[in-house]
Amino acid sequence: MIELKNVTCRFGTSVAVDRISLTIETGEVCVLVGSSGCGKSTTLRMVNRLLPLSAGEILVDGENITTMNPEQLRLNMGYVIQGTGLFPHWTVARNVAMVPELLKWPRQRIDERVQELLTLLGLDPAIHAEKYPQQLSGGQAQRVGVARALAADPNILLMDEPFGALDAITRENLQLEMLRIQRQVRKTTVFVTHDIDEALKLATRIAVMDQGRIIQHDTPENILRRPASDFVESLVGKQDRGLKLMSLRRVGDLMQRYPQAAIPEPGEEGVQEDDSLRLALSVMLWQDSGELPVFNGDGAKTGVVTRERIFQAGA
Amino acid sequence: MRAWLPPLMLATLLCGLSAGMSVLEPLYEWVQPDKQQVIYERESFLSLLQNHILLVLISACIGTLVAVAGGIFATRPSGRDFLPLVSQIASIGQTFPPVAVLALAVPVLGFGEAPILLALILYGLLPILRNTLAGLQGVDATVKQAALGMGMSPLRVLLQVELPLAGRVIVAGIRTSVTINIATAAIGSTIGARTLGDPVVAGLVNGNTAYVLQGAILIGLLALTVDSLFEAAESRASAI
Amino acid sequence: MSSTWSTSDLSPPNRVVSVLALSALVLVWVLNLGTILPNRIVPGTGHGLLSAIGWPGAMLVTAALSGCLLIALLPLRFRYVSLLILVSASLATLPLLLEVFAARHLPENSPYARSSIGSGFWCLLFFLSLMLIEIFGRLGSGRGLQLIVVAVICGSWVWLFQGDGLESLSLVREFNARPDKFEQALWTHLALALGAVTISAGLAFVLALQMIRSVAWRRPVLSVVSFLQTIPSLAVFGLLIAPLSALVEAYPVLQALGIRGIGWAPAMLALVAYSLLPMVRNTYVALTEVPESLADAGRGMGMNERQLFFRLKLPLALPVIVEGVRITTIQAIGLTAVAALIGAGGFGSFIFQGLGQAAMDLVLLGALPTIALALLADALLSMLAASLRPTPATA
Numbered sequence: 036m037i038e039l040k041n042v043t044c045r046f047g048t049s050v051a052v053d054r055i056s057l058t059i060e061t062g063e064v065c066v067l068v069g070s071s072g073c074g075k076s077t078t079l080r081m082v083n084r085l086l087p088l089s090a091g092e093i094l095v096d097g098e099n100i101t102t103m104n105p106e107q108l109r110l111n112m113g114y115v116i117q118g119t120g121l122f123p124h125w126t127v128a129r130n131v132a133m134v135p136e137l138l139k140w141p142r143q144r145i146d147e148r149v150q151e152l153l154t155l156l157g158l159d160p161a162i163h164a165e166k167y168p169q170q171l172s173g174g175q176a177q178r179v180g181v182a183r184a185l186a187a188d189p190n191i192l193l194m195d196e197p198f199g200a201l202d203a204i205t206r207e208n209l210q211l212e213m214l215r216i217q218r219q220v221r222k223t224t225v226f227v228t229h230d231i232d233e234a235l236k237l238a239t240r241i242a243v244m245d246q247g248r249i250i251q252h253d254t255p256e257n258i259l260r261r262p263a264s265d266f267v268e269s270l271v272g273k274q275d276r277g278l279k280l281m282s283l284r285r286v287g288d289l290m291q292r293y294p295q296a297a298i299p300e301p302g303e304e305g306v307q308e309d310d311s312l313r314l315a316l317s318v319m320l321w322q323d324s325g326e327l328p329v330f331n332g333d334g335a336k337t338g339v340v341t342r343e344r345i346f347q348a349g350a
Numbered sequence: 351m352r353a354w355l356p357p358l359m360l361a362t363l364l365c366g367l368s369a370g371m372s373v374l375e376p377l378y379e380w381v382q383p384d385k386q387q388v389i390y391e392r393e394s395f396l397s398l399l400q401n402h403i404l405l406v407l408i409s410a411c412i413g414t415l416v417a418v419a420g421g422i423f424a425t426r427p428s429g430r431d432f433l434p435l436v437s438q439i440a441s442i443g444q445t446f447p448p449v450a451v452l453a454l455a456v457p458v459l460g461f462g463e464a465p466i467l468l469a470l471i472l473y474g475l476l477p478i479l480r481n482t483l484a485g486l487q488g489v490d491a492t493v494k495q496a497a498l499g500m501g502m503s504p505l506r507v508l509l510q511v512e513l514p515l516a517g518r519v520i521v522a523g524i525r526t527s528v529t530i531n532i533a534t535a536a537i538g539s540t541i542g543a544r545t546l547g548d549p550v551v552a553g554l555v556n557g558n559t560a561y562v563l564q565g566a567i568l569i570g571l572l573a574l575t576v577d578s579l580f581e582a583a584e585s586r587a588s589a590i
Numbered sequence: 591m592s593s594t595w596s597t598s599d600l601s602p603p604n605r606v607v608s609v610l611a612l613s614a615l616v617l618v619w620v621l622n623l624g625t626i627l628p629n630r631i632v633p634g635t636g637h638g639l640l641s642a643i644g645w646p647g648a649m650l651v652t653a654a655l656s657g658c659l660l661i662a663l664l665p666l667r668f669r670y671v672s673l674l675i676l677v678s679a680s681l682a683t684l685p686l687l688l689e690v691f692a693a694r695h696l697p698e699n700s701p702y703a704r705s706s707i708g709s710g711f712w713c714l715l716f717f718l719s720l721m722l723i724e725i726f727g728r729l730g731s732g733r734g735l736q737l738i739v740v741a742v743i744c745g746s747w748v749w750l751f752q753g754d755g756l757e758s759l760s761l762v763r764e765f766n767a768r769p770d771k772f773e774q775a776l777w778t779h780l781a782l783a784l785g786a787v788t789i790s791a792g793l794a795f796v797l798a799l800q801m802i803r804s805v806a807w808r809r810p811v812l813s814v815v816s817f818l819q820t821i822p823s824l825a826v827f828g829l830l831i832a833p834l835s836a837l838v839e840a841y842p843v844l845q846a847l848g849i850r851g852i853g854w855a856p857a858m859l860a861l862v863a864y865s866l867l868p869m870v871r872n873t874y875v876a877l878t879e880v881p882e883s884l885a886d887a888g889r890g891m892g893m894n895e896r897q898l899f900f901r902l903k904l905p906l907a908l909p910v911i912v913e914g915v916r917i918t919t920i921q922a923i924g925l926t927a928v929a930a931l932i933g934a935g936g937f938g939s940f941i942f943q944g945l946g947q948a949a950m951d952l953v954l955l956g957a958l959p960t961i962a963l964a965l966l967a968d969a970l971l972s973m974l975a976a977s978l979r980p981t982p983a984t985a
Contacts, residue, residue, distance in 0.1 A: 083890055085886065085890060106892045106893070106894045107892070108892075109890055109891060109892035110891070111892075112890075112892075114890030114891055116883065116886065116887055118883060120883050120884055120886065120887025120888075120890075121887075122884060122888070123884075123906070124905050133888075133891055133893075134891050137891070137892055137893065137897065183891070184891075193890070381832050431606050432605075434727040434728075435606050435723060438724075439720070439723075444920075445920050445961075445964045445965055445968045446964065447920075447923060447924025447925075447927055447964055449927040449928050449938065449960070450924070450927065450941075450964075453941045453944075453956065454953075454957055456950065457953065457954065458709055458712075461948075529820060533822030533823050536822050536825065537823070537824055537928060540942055540945050541945055550824055550825075550828045550931075553828075554852075554931055554932060559832050559835065559851070562828040563829070563831075565824075565825070565828060566824070566825040566828030566829045569821075569824060569828075570821045570822070570825040570826075570829065573820050573821055573825070574821070577820045
């Protein structure tokens, strides 16, 4: 658990972060979102003490971070930044092994961990381990960046616009990857982005920041339904909120389930339980149909979702 | 205007000392108490200074012309083939020590001003050539594309876009070249050129430290004057 | 497929090599290949290509150069490989021209007579070397091949110069007259230049670290070292004599250490002063140009400043620092030659002695090894810098 209490950061006379308080529960993904210069990166960098606090305090699992050794503190926090920050003179494997090496793990354990992490991030160790960062594509390099952050199995993950420099398709893939990994490892994550869609997709709770202050701290759904100010409203987009809300909800939550899963007819098209309502609606519009079959992960047909249900529950 | 003050003061000091070296006679007598004559009088300092400046100036002008022309040629489509060789020459040539180049010119041209002028030109054009290439290649390709796309002729692109953008780098090359050449010209008095190195060499040969000191002071002042001139010119250019 | 194969395999004609070969061909016929001197000082009589080595030799030289010209222009399959073989063979056997020349023209019974290298020979050497550089560039060959070719050429030269055929060459005579002095000059030269580089490297490292640590040091240090670089070498050597003499007079203990107003002490001082600018600048720039985002990533992962310096900044900066060492070493080798004027010894003493005695081949005996040392230092340190760059440049 990370607690920020009246945290302030000043650079000379200008105030970058102004008396913010925020509690991030263990295992949740808290996304700080806002336009550039709003203080979201500054806030993140205070958590691992890359920047000093001007006032207030930050507690990690109840302990004040200013009393801790900064290196020790950071060794227990994974840190991912935009443009990866991979060391260009080290191979992928050595980059991932960085924190375990700092922690003086035995060689064998480090090697195993590197293999495991590269595999977890969808990179074949046999192909990629001995490459240098410049030889990777942007998406691959960022995967390595995430692997490096996870290497020593830290409790906390700090991510500073990690996917900001990637193209739309690669970013989408990495976001899905993030969700998958987060389901597996459950890290307390602070994630900074300026992209509200990314925030809505990844967050358990979102903190909207503007001019050094937190305007609203709530779940994605509440941020969409009850924006606290005009600023938040314009950030989430007033007009297409309906669709955004739908993209938050799973088909599986709204479908009518069959008592027993059936075997789909060949060529039958539908949606997955994990797909969003927004996708289901889009498929319905495209196929001009009122209801769609729903399949589970194994490909079995578990029920149907209808246009009426979506419209009733959607907004 | 303030920028021109240091070169002006240094130049005044240089000319003043060249004309009236005897002002410092007590200093030289202290340095070299056992010698009858403490002021170098085989030739007037002013004429040595004039000759030194002339050598450097001529070599800088010819060197700049040749190097810039060569640099432009090697970066045009018609001269592209020569680019790798020219840039290799510019960088390998600079590994040759200036003294050695000076020494090599003598067997070919004999003693006197001719070999030193040749050596100064040849050696001096290398840094200019290198910087011309770097400057011209450093011009953003999109800027050139834009200029061509707007209908500028390649010659206009060269004169109005590439050379102005590369100008600062080229001038830095000329500055390096002139600094080196002032030093090399001083050494040139060992091969019979009349420069401010004469008193130094004569003093070293005769064991007269006063001569050495006079030559060294004037050479140092000349170098500082010219360098501050470049400094002033560059700060003016950047102020625009 | 097969028809496109044969055309795509042909590289376009090379204008550079053909221009170089043509220039060499013209110059080698116009200029004197060598000179016969009755003794050490008297200017001799020059011999053009034909007179120097006779019809067979002149035809052979012409054939080799025309061969380069043709291979460069004709549509050939292995253009650059054939050019490489032809040019390096020509370079390797170049001293044979001097041998033939001496054998044909040196009078039998005059022990002082000697042969000297003419401008035609130098031109041939120069243009062949340029062709070799161009061919290396076009072949895109790695350092391995270049090293082998250069080693073969140098080996062949050493072998030819050790034989008797070139004994009459005045350069060789000058060397044979003073092999001990030559060796001593070599060691003095190396000791002065490398000593200055080592001392200034240490100083520069400390200065650069201090500049990084404290902003107040930055401008003063950079202005002082670039001021030192601006003053011409002869002036610095000259200006150091008086203060050092005075110092030695005041503290006789210094004299016991071998320090005097002239000699190695002022030379070393001046060389160190000169070496500081490239060293300090490269070290400082290299260490500060490590991107802050990388340092941040390292810090964010829990590295302390020491680990950050030794694991990230120093390895990334090392190639640039070595580049500074390369520039400094080349410069120091050249300036050490000038330092001979104040009695520091080294190859410069041959140059200035030769100039004083108007013995041109003694000048060459000083100048050529100085150049060779500089080129060698350049090659070695460039290779070191390249090997320190552990990462491939591009994806």
